[in-house]
Amino acid sequence: MVMYGNLWRVFSFIRRAKVKDSMMVSLLGGLVGTIMMDISNTFLWRTRKTEMLYGHLAGSMIMRGTRTNRKENFILGQILHMITGSAIGIPIFQILKRTGTDNYLLKGGFTGLVSWGVLFNFGQRIDLFTSKAHRTKSHYSALWHNLLYGVSTAQAIVTLSDPSLFSKQQKSTLEQSVQPKQTTDRWNYSPIKQEGMDDSTVGLSH
Secondary structure (H helix, E strand, O other), rough: HHHHHHHHHHHHHHHHHHHHOOOHHHHHHHHHHHHHHHHHHHHHHHOOOOOOHHHHHHHOOOOOOHHHOOOOHHHHEEEEEEHHHHHHHHHHHHHHHHOOOHHHHEEEEHHHHHHHHHHHHHHHHHHOOOOOOOOHHHHHHHHHHHHHHHHHHHHHHHHHEEOOHHHHHHHHHHHHHHOOOOOOOOOOOOOOOOOOOOOOHHOOOO
């Protein structure tokens, strides 16, 4: 908990400073989302609501699942898990940049659910992990954690980002939606002949 307290102080400092680098804000947002995910995962693991921590799961990508119970191997898996979580912040930022920050929590949450479907479920089917969840409650907890990750990451990105990172996209969207009206008849004026008037008098006013 001391580590999370220190990270929160760093987050509070950056929040006041604002970040103008899109890559940095993406990685920081993903890191914040991963930390929130891990806090919930630790609580559910201690209350036996899930079978493993994400350090165990990520570590099983590079070693046997039973070896991740050792402290040094678990730390290695946790590092891999946090790197992966930080990296997924990049597509979430790009989605918000291209589509706008309106309903950003819904967009982040949906992206988190997609990551749950791809990394957790599909990853286990193709034996990406040697450790596998067997209980239904573990799958529900993974669903909740990925939703929490997506929402937290989107919130962190919007909170930490300097407004200039999104203002260009919003300006471009506004310019596309408000197009100047085309006037096609400005240079197509043709005078109408009146009865009793020849060509020399057409268009002349008295």
